[in-house]
Amino acid sequence: MAVQHITENARTMNKAGKLENIKEEMNRLHINIMGISEMRWTGAGAISSENHKIIYSGGEQHERGVGIIADSKTSKALLGYWAVSDRILLARFKGSPMDISIIQAYAPTTKSSDEDKDKCPDIIIVMGDFNAKVGNERVDNIVGPHGLGSRNERGEMLVEWPQTNNMIIGNTWFKQPPRRLWTWLRPDDHTRNQIDYILVNKRFRNSLLASKTLPGADCYSDHVPVMDRFRAKMRTLKKPTLREQLDVSLLQKDNTIKEKYAVEVKNRFSALEDLDSIEDHWKGLKVSIMDAANGVLQRITIKCNEAKETWLTEKYKEVKKHHNSDSRAMHKKIREITNKKIQSSSGCLKSKTGGIIMERDKILERWSDYLIELFDDERNMERIVDLEMSGPPIMEDEVRHAVRKMKKR
Structure with missing residues (x-):
């Protein structure tokens, strides 16, 4: 089974109808995972939209931001995600023969400050808008001969990273016509450039079956999506079965x-x-x-469901009451019901070395180690207790006060 994933700079996902447009194109092109650069959503978290799961990582302003959209089947294999910043997002999926980690990145442009550029463990896929041109000159087993144009300074910087991390730039290894290579159309002189890439771990190079751009994709952007076909299989996560309990009380x-x-x-x-x-x-x-x-x-679960249904019915009546008279109060009630909170990560934890753990058994093991370290006393000193120590004498007023309190009870 092959997993099809693409990356694209959407320019913004903050326009009405843009998300629906993206989902329709994913369904039409049979795309399982889509990485988005310049999402321009604030905060970080994950939401469900019909049959798709949207994970996003943004800042406080509607600038930059990255996201990953998974279809219904792939979203069931989501182990967790880590919103690193408004330029980097990591998501991990349960796969076969191995789990699949995807990093969606958005690198600064050449006009950004040097400080912004510098800010930018076994990883399988890294994709996004890198704002760099690696060209068509082969570099060892990192860059293939089927890129577009010539390499620039930012391209040299980009090539160094996969060299250090044992990765390849996937969409430079497949021979395609020029219209299937360019990813961005410069608005001033209509020059076509290749600046969006999908990087794959060297170990899984043979699992990369194809790579090309999709110029016919209708995503309302000056960038063209890059698609890779990857030999892998997503595994649906098994939900733990809840044991029903009787209300013994x-x-x-x-x-x-x-x-x-x-x-x-x-x-x-x-x-x-x-x-x-x-x-x-x-x-x-x-x-x-x-x-x-x-x-x-x-059964307690039946009682909980009945109580939840009653609570939701009451809240719905309150929302409906304010629908035509007070829109502010209506939206306040909706926020209370949805209880939406900003969440930068889900299903993951940092290890002692600073790495990211997403396996349930390893997360429990890390918590166990943390609690042992937290309550471990290395002083090896016995507490000295003076058994013969006596306090001050009890006063008559204290006895009277204690008796009065006992009578009140």
Whole structure:
């Protein structure tokens, strides 16, 4: 099975209808994962839109920003994400034969300050708008001979990074006509440049099946999406099964239920008199108690769902009440219901060395190590307690005050 992913500079996703347009193009072109540069959304987090999952990482202003959009099948394989900054976003997916990590990046332009440029562990895919031209001259096994144009200074800087991290620039290794290579049309002289790239770990070079641009994609941008076909399989994450619990507290609060439960148990116990072995008696007792409880007591999950439904109905009535009269109050109520919070990461934790952990067992192990270190006492000193120490004498007023408090209770 092949996973198709593309990267594109959308110029902005802050326009009405832009997200719907992107999703339609993903469905039409059968794209599983799409990386977005210049998303221009504020904050960081993840939202669901129909059958797609949108992960985004932005700043406080509607500038820069990156995002990753996954289709319905791929979003079920999402292990977690890490919003590093408004230029870098990491997402990890459960895959076969190995998990897939994707970094969406947006590098500063040549007009940006040097300080901004400088700001910019086994990684599989890094993609985005790098604002650099690597050209068509081959560099070892890093840059292929099928790039576009000649390399510039920013291109030299870009080539150094995959050399250090054992990666290749994927879309320079597949021979394509020029219209399938360029990714950005310069507005002043209509020069076509290749500045968007998809980098792949050297180890998975043979898994990269194809790479080309999609000039026919309707995304309302001066950038053209770059698509790669990658030999991999997404695995749907298994959700842990929740064990239903009975509301045992009803036996103490409700006398009617308590009496009904006692009758049910008594009736079932009467059928156990004919059993001979102790083991059969024990099994019969256990089944009788559980069957009586299942027949009388209510499951907590059902009560929670009923309470949630009642709460949502009440909130809906409040929103509807303010719909035509007070829009500010209406939106305030909607925010209370959705409880939207900025979230920079999900399903991940930093290791001792500063790396990112997304596996559940390793996260639990890291928490265990942290708590052991937190409460570990390396002083090796015994606490000295003076057993013969005595305090001041108890005064008569203190005794009277204590007796008065006891009478009040």
